[in-house]
Amino acid sequence: MARGEVILAIDQGTSSTKALLVDRHGHVLASASAPLGQTHPRPGWVEQSPAEVLASVTAATRSCLDGHDPALVAAVGISNQRESMLLWERSTGEPVTPIISWQDRRTAARCASLVADGFGETVRDVTGLPLDPMFSATKGAWLLDHADPDRSRSRNGDLCLGTVDSWLLSRFGGEHLIEIGNAARTQLLDARAGRWDPGLLEVFGIPSQVLPRVVASTGPFPTVRGLPPLPDGVPVAAVLGDSHAALFAHAGWRPGRVKATYGTGSSVMALSQDTTAADTGLCRTIAWATGTESGAIAHAVEGNILSAGSTLRWLAETVGRTPAELADLADGASSDGVHLVPAFGGLAAPWWDSNAQATLVGMTLATRLPQIARAALESIAFQVEDVVAAAGPHEVLLADGGAAANPTLMQIQADISGRKVHQSLVSDLSAIGAAHLAGLTCGLWTQSELEEFDRPVRVFSPRTGAAERRRTRTAWHQAVARARATDQPTCDKPTDPPLTGGTP
Numbered sequence: 027m028a029r030g031e032v033i034l035a036i037d038q039g040t041s042s043t044k045a046l047l048v049d050r051h052g053h054v055l056a057s058a059s060a061p062l063g064q065t066h067p068r069p070g071w072v073e074q075s076p077a078e079v080l081a082s083v084t085a086a087t088r089s090c091l092d093g094h095d096p097a098l099v100a101a102v103g104i105s106n107q108r109e110s111m112l113l114w115e116r117s118t119g120e121p122v123t124p125i126i127s128w129q130d131r132r133t134a135a136r137c138a139s140l141v142a143d144g145f146g147e148t149v150r151d152v153t154g155l156p157l158d159p160m161f162s163a164t165k166g167a168w169l170l171d172h173a174d175p176d177r178s179r180s181r182n183g184d185l186c187l188g189t190v191d192s193w194l195l196s197r198f199g200g201e202h203l204i205e206i207g208n209a210a211r212t213q214l215l216d217a218r219a220g221r222w223d224p225g226l227l228e229v230f231g232i233p234s235q236v237l238p239r240v241v242a243s244t245g246p247f248p249t250v251r252g253l254p255p256l257p258d259g260v261p262v263a264a265v266l267g268d269s270h271a272a273l274f275a276h277a278g279w280r281p282g283r284v285k286a287t288y289g290t291g292s293s294v295m296a297l298s299q300d301t302t303a304a305d306t307g308l309c310r311t312i313a314w315a316t317g318t319e320s321g322a323i324a325h326a327v328e329g330n331i332l333s334a335g336s337t338l339r340w341l342a343e344t345v346g347r348t349p350a351e352l353a354d355l356a357d358g359a360s361s362d363g364v365h366l367v368p369a370f371g372g373l374a375a376p377w378w379d380s381n382a383q384a385t386l387v388g389m390t391l392a393t394r395l396p397q398i399a400r401a402a403l404e405s406i407a408f409q410v411e412d413v414v415a416a417a418g419p420h421e422v423l424l425a426d427g428g429a430a431a432n433p434t435l436m437q438i439q440a441d442i443s444g445r446k447v448h449q450s451l452v453s454d455l456s457a458i459g460a461a462h463l464a465g466l467t468c469g470l471w472t473q474s475e476l477e478e479f480d481r482p483v484r485v486f487s488p489r490t491g492a493a494e495r496r497r498t499r500t501a502w503h504q505a506v507a508r509a510r511a512t513d514q515p516t517c518d519k520p521t522d523p524p525l526t527g528g529t530p
């Protein structure tokens with residue numbers, strides 16, 4: 027193989043970092059993964075260590091390149107968990123705070139008060155996103171309230187606020203940047219224009235000087251330094267949010283495509299040039315951009331589900347089984363009217379209800395673990411269908427992500443949705459998508475070669491009738507209504523503990 031003929035793709039996710047080597051035909055030559063932990067300092071709080079994130083990127087890269095000549099790497103593509111936010115010192119690059127995870131709900135009360143003050147509509151109109159603690163803006167404000175209460179260090183340019191892509195680009199490239207799709211998820215970006223919105227920076231109390239510079243998904247990005255055994259100077263050719271990268275890997279630029287990524291949570295996304303606000307409970311966002319001028323921006327609609335794979339993990343840990351054992355129990359079982367609404371941190375799309383509480387309904391003395399396991403799997407499929415239905419008419423749903431490897435879940439999804447489900451037979455689609463865009467950007471392949479890449483799927487067809495589907499979705503919606511019948515936020519605590527700093 028000639029030198030400079032492979033892409034190193036890095037997917038920095040919530041529970042691990044994955045690294046892949048992808049050859050010029052789009053085939054995966056090597057892959058590796060390094061796990062990543064989280065801490066839960068309080069109910070509803072979720073943090074990660076910036077240092078551990080870097081260490082997991084380094085570890086995954088090192089083991090992926092083990093036995094391969096690092097000089098073969100033409101360029102790096104990065105995909106990453108979105109919305110999570112941290113603060114670091116500009117002069118030293120040292121983290122000042124932990125990473126507040128996208129799952130963290132500590133700013134639920136702040137979001138509620140902004141809505142009460144009448145900012146909900148403006149925020150949704152400018153950013154395409156509902157005012158919800160999942161997005162970065164209130165996390166960033168919370169970090170600044172604790173690390174720079176009068177914002178003087180932010181205004182002086184001493185501090186850098188950023189998402190995980192910003193953090194990686196800063197540490198391995200030395201520049202304070204953010205990719206435009208990631209920026210679109212901060213709730214600070216004018217999603218039509220692709221620029222920070224000064225009015226929103228004012229609303230959230232975030233000085234512009236603390237924010238990264240917005241760049242296209244294809245850069246220009248700095249070259250990589252300090253990621254051994256990769257030689258210093260290899261260019262980063264693409265950065266994408268993980269969900270956006272998965273859509274790219276599904277050839278999501280083709281018309282009529284909608285995908286669901288089943289990870290810790292789930293993200294349903296489809297390209298859409300409709301940049302006006304729609305009252306569907308979905309978000310408008312930027313999928314990717316080959317430039318920051320408006321014509322180069324690919325807009326999308328997206329619906330996020332907070333608890334998908336994490337529902338199964340929670341149940342598995344609670345009953346002392348593995349998620350795979352639960353799926354086996356659920357296979358062939360009926361939920362017998364049991365519904366689990368996994369609103370562990372409220373509900374996101376299409377409900378956007380921070381007060382919703384996790385609820386298990388419909389149990390009788392005959393209810394056993396198989397019924398509850400089935401209800402847990404069904405909860406993922408019902409939530410995905412609620413979003414796909416809102417995204418428009420689609421006959422096929424493209425599925426990827428860890429939990430999508432489960433055939434029982436895929437069949438349940440087809441039965442609940444009444445659509446064909448195309449389960450990707452390739453894992454790590456987020457990393458693949460970052461590789462695909464990186465290879466295109468650095469000229470390793472052309473758009474027409476990319477069109478021809480193999481995208482193998484297994485097809486699951488619905489086995490239920492329309493009346494049955496209507497009946498089960500009505501019962502699900504009744505269970506959702508019960509989960510939402512509360513006005514108590516799950517994580518609205520009166521006082522905050524001090525910041526623990528950037529390391530665990």
Ligand SMILES: O=P(O)(O)OC[C@H](O)CO
Nearest residue numbers: 039040107108128289290
């Ligand atoms: O790391 P994942 O796969 O759970 O994805 C996290 C998402 O980007 C959050 O929006």
